[in-house]
Amino acid sequence: MIGDVLSYLYVNAKIMAKEGKFISSSRWEDLWGCTSPGEIASLLEGTDYFPYLNEAAINDSKELEKAVLEEFSSLGREISTIIPKGAWPIKEYLLKKWDVINLRAVMRGIHGDAKKKDEIADSFIEGGELDVAFVKTLIDAESMDDFVALLAKTPYQSLIDGLGNYNETKNLFFLEASLDRIFWEDIWLKVLKIKGIKEFREFIGVCVETHNLKIILRAKNDGLLLEDINPFLIPDCTALNALLSAFDEEDLSDFIPLLEDTIYFEPLLSAQQEHEKTGSILAFEQALDNLVLKKAEDIRKKKPFGSGPLVGFLVSKDAEVKNLLTIVRSTEVDLDRDEIREALARK
Numbered sequence: 001m002i003g004d005v006l007s008y009l010y011v012n013a014k015i016m017a018k019e020g021k022f023i024s025s026s027r028w029e030d031l032w033g034c035t036s037p038g039e040i041a042s043l044l045e046g047t048d049y050f051p052y053l054n055e056a057a058i059n060d061s062k063e064l065e066k067a068v069l070e071e072f073s074s075l076g077r078e079i080s081t082i083i084p085k086g087a088w089p090i091k092e093y094l095l096k097k098w099d100v101i102n103l104r105a106v107m108r109g110i111h112g113d114a115k116k117k118d119e120i121a122d123s124f125i126e127g128g129e130l131d132v133a134f135v136k137t138l139i140d141a142e143s144m145d146d147f148v149a150l151l152a153k154t155p156y157q158s159l160i161d162g163l164g165n166y167n168e169t170k171n172l173f174f175l176e177a178s179l180d181r182i183f184w185e186d187i188w189l190k191v192l193k194i195k196g197i198k199e200f201r202e203f204i205g206v207c208v209e210t211h212n213l214k215i216i217l218r219a220k221n222d223g224l225l226l227e228d229i230n231p232f233l234i235p236d237c238t239a240l241n242a243l244l245s246a247f248d249e250e251d252l253s254d255f256i257p258l259l260e261d262t263i264y265f266e267p268l269l270s271a272q273q274e275h276e277k278t279g280s281i282l283a284f285e286q287a288l289d290n291l292v293l294k295k296a297e298d299i300r301k302k303k304p305f306g307s308g309p310l311v312g313f314l315v316s317k318d319a320e321v322k323n324l325l326t327i328v329r330s331t332e333v334d335l336d337r338d339e340i341r342e343a344l345a346r347k
Contacts, residue, residue, distance in 0.1 A: 007084040008306050014082060015313040018075070021048045023320060031327050037064040040328060048075070049324075061331050066123065068328065072321050073098055073127035079310075087197050087307060089190040093204075094314075096155075098128035099135075100183050103156060104176060106138045110147055111172045130154065144175070156182055161231040173222075177215055177232035184211045185234045199299050199308040203315075206263075206295045208234050210288040213264060216243055220252045221281045239264070267291045293319050 023031070027043055034040045041058045044050050052071045056063040076094035083091050102124045109120040117139045124132050141147035144166060148159050162178035165171070188208045191201040212233050219229045226247040233244075242258040250258070256272055259265040267287040274283035293315050300312030 007086070008310065011079070011082055011084070012305075012309045014079070015310060018048065019313060019316075021046070022316070023047060023324070028323075031324070034327060034331065036331055037061045037328065040064060040324075040331070061328050062123075065325055065328050066125070068321060068324055069101075069125050072317070073125045075317065077127050079314075083310075086194070087200070089187055089194070089204075090197065090200055090307065090310070092129075092190065093187050093200075095127060095129050096183060096186070098125050099130045099156070100128075100179055101125060102128060102130070102132070102135045103138075103151075103179060106135065106141075106147065107144070107172065107175055107179070109139065110141060110144055111170075155186065158182055165228065173218065174232070177229070180211055181232045181234060184208050188234060197307050199303045199306055199311050203292075203296055203299055203311045206292055209237050209239055209264070210292055212237050212240055213243075213268075213288060214285055216240070216247070217252065217255070217284050218281050220247070220255060263295075264288070264291065289319075 023044075030043050031040060034043065037060060038058050041050075041053050041064060044053065049068055049071045052067040052074075053064070054067070057067040058064070076098070080091040080094045105120055105123050109117075120139050121136050124135055126132055128135075138147055138150055141150060144163065148157075148163050151157050151159060156179065159175060159178050159182070162174035165174040184204075184207060188204055191197060191204050215229050215232050219226075226244065239259075239262045243255060246255070246258060253272070253276070256265065256268050259268065267290065268284055271283040271287035275281065296312045296315035300308045302308070
């Protein structure tokens with residue numbers, strides 16, 4: 001235990017310094033009212049994002065979004081170089097998320113044909129385990145079948161599991177769910193095999209269960225069958241056994257009580273009214289994201305040494321980036337600023 005604490009002393013000191021540059025509550029108040037990239041950029045002075053801003057980012061929301069993501073990716077690479085050797089799954093977690101982000105961009109481009117190839121390529125973020133030069137070659141795929149075939153010798157070759165349903169329905173959900181499963185299952189199996197990093201393993205366990213819950217709830221909301229989503233679920237999540245057993249019999253509204261003895265019951269119950277009002281599954285997904293953030297903070301408070309502070313920091317940083325990107329993207333459309341503030345408050 002002492003060795004574990006000592007190995008994280010430098011890492012935790014580093015992230016404490018980084019936390020000092022998190023966006024403050026008072027600055028969020030100002031950011032909520034921004035209506036242009038330039039306004040947002042000026043308020044980022046003094047944060048770790050500011051050095052990544054160029055003239056293009058000040059004038060264009062897409063460039064500003066990319067600058068924010070580049071800072072986030074750079075932070076992950078920096079932390080990955082100082083993580084103790086025995087905690088290598090944390091390094092993979094930090095790096096592989098950028099593969100997922102880049103591959104998702106390619107899939108959405110092929111699916112929607114809404115972006116030019118050079119625009120998709122420009123959106124890629126360095127920092128993943130897949131070479132960006134290779135990822136750029138994927139843009140030339142003429143179809144989703146060709147795209148998946150090009151991934152045959154990579155960790156993402158099992159995207160083929162979602163290809164049949166995608167081709168039949170043209171619903172990108174099946175491929176995106178498969179991509180997320182590959183990411184979470186790979187990390188989960190690795191943290192189960194090694195000793196130590198107990199706090200990180202506990203955190204990933206919650207992430208795996210929330211992944212499954214999101215798939216189950218969205219499938220139920222969209223009228224899919226259990227057999228449709230089985231390939232995208234990570235097995236052995238005992239907390240969700242009741243949901244799977246009742247999947248084909250119960251309505252979505254009857255699902256929540258089945259989770260009464262789990263940590264997911266109260267957050268999902270509180271989001272149920274919003275779902276009934278809007279019909280959107282987003283309320284449930286936001287409730288689960290908030291739960292992950294709360295779980296990370298709980299781990300940090302209960303385990304102030306070892307990997308606990310790192311887990312809390314990474315999830316808090318991820319939440320900050322998501323909120324900031326919501327504000328950046330809102331400048332592209334005419335949204336009421338109070339609506340944006342309300343949306344961020346739910347996150």
